[in-house]
Amino acid sequence: MSHDELLRAVLDRGLVAILRTPTNAGIVEAAHAIHEAGISLFEITLTIPDALNVIRTVRRALPANVIVGAGTVLDEATARLALDAGAEILVSPTFDPAVVQTARRFGKISVPGAFTPTEILTAWDCGADIVKVFPAEVLGPRFFDSVRRPMPQVRLIPTGNLSLEMAEGFLHSGAVGIGIGGPLSDGAAIAAGKLDGIQATARQYVELVRRHRAGAATCR
Numbered sequence: 001m002s003h004d005e006l007l008r009a010v011l012d013r014g015l016v017a018i019l020r021t022p023t024n025a026g027i028v029e030a031a032h033a034i035h036e037a038g039i040s041l042f043e044i045t046l047t048i049p050d051a052l053n054v055i056r057t058v059r060r061a062l063p064a065n066v067i068v069g070a071g072t073v074l075d076e077a078t079a080r081l082a083l084d085a086g087a088e089i090l091v092s093p094t095f096d097p098a099v100v101q102t103a104r105r106f107g108k109i110s111v112p113g114a115f116t117p118t119e120i121l122t123a124w125d126c127g128a129d130i131v132k133v134f135p136a137e138v139l140g141p142r143f144f145d146s147v148r149r150p151m152p153q154v155r156l157i158p159t160g161n162l163s164l165e166m167a168e169g170f171l172h173s174g175a176v177g178i179g180i181g182g183p184l185s186d187g188a189a190i191a192a193g194k195l196d197g198i199q200a201t202a203r204q205y206v207e208l209v210r211r212h213r214a215g216a217a218t219c220r
Contacts, residue, residue, distance in 0.1 A: 003107040006088060007129055009067060010109055011155075011176055013041045015209050017202065018071060018159060018181035020045040024054050025191040031058050033195040034184060035066060037202035043091050043179065045071035046078065052085040059086040069109070076102050083108060091159075091179075093134050095123045103129075111157065115139075117147055120154060130155040130176060137161055141169030148174045164208055171212045180205055 001009065017039045019027055031042060040063075044055045051070070059068045069089025070082035076098035079090050083106055090103045095112040103110035104127050113134040114120040123131050133139060136158030144156055158170045159179030167178045183201050190198070 001088075003104075003109070006067070006107070006109055010041060010089065010130070013039075013067070014177035014213070015039055015205055016041045016043050016069075016157075016159070016177060016179040017184050018043045018045065018179050019048070019190075020071070020181055020185045021048055021187035021190055023187065023191055024049050024051070026193055026195075027054050027190065028057055028061050029193060030184075030190045030195055030198060031062060033199040034202045035062055037199045038206035039202055040066045041069075042066065043069045043071040043089065044087075046082065047072050052081055055082065055085040055087055069111075073099055075099065079103065091132060093132075095119060095126075095128075097126050100126050100128050117151070120147060120156070121151060124151075124154045130157050132156075132179065133158050135160050136170065137166060141166065141173040144170060144173035144175060164204055167205065168208055168212065171209070178205065178209065 017034045044051055048054055055068055067088050069091055070087035071091040073079050073082055073090045073092045079099045079102040089109040090099055091111040092099055093113040095114055100110040100112055109129045111130045111132045112123045112128050113132045114123050120131050131154055133156055137160045155176045157177045157179055158175055161182030184198055
């Protein structure tokens with residue numbers, strides 16, 4: 001896909017499953033279960049042991065339409081390694097211009113992290129495709145309302161340990177999508193292969209996004 005096609009696919013899907021676990025055991029099986037629940041956009045954090053091989057393995061194991069990104073990309077060198085492993089999105093908890101520029105150079109998507117309005121606009125003006133507000137649960141949906149009034153052009157996504165209620169609030173406040181980490185990254189359950197609960201939770205978030213977008217379309 002071209003950069004524009006990739007960005008449109010990311011925005012259309014609107015729901016990112018963030019996998020951050022203390023071991024890499026069971027990650028591929030968890031990704032399969034989450035994909036079966038209806039999520040086709042994944043972020044594999046580079047804090048997972050042997051994360052680059054995990055990205056390669058998940059990329060090969062899931063259908064071709066699944067988009068796999070790398071999370072916790074902190075510098076340009078790591079960004080290049082993640083792209084070489086097959087990542088199509090570079091996600092960071094902080095903002096490094098070199099990471100954004102690396103993503104753009106190779107036609108991939110950059111999602112740097114920011115916390116303040118100044119950081120958000122700086123990342124956007126540097127060429128970020130989407131700005132990740134992190135940690136979003138600390139700020140809450142009202143922060144999105146306040147930031148988007150003077151900066152409606154900036155695409156914002158919250159990520160973290162977001163409950164269904166908080167995720168819904170962010171969507172109503174103009175988030176272009178939701179990144180779900182904690183509720184889908186129960187490391188003990190994933191390592192033990194106990195995936196029914198994670199899959200059920202994934203379905204709840206899929207339904208939340210579906211309902212929100214159906215409602216937004218009705219209001220137009």
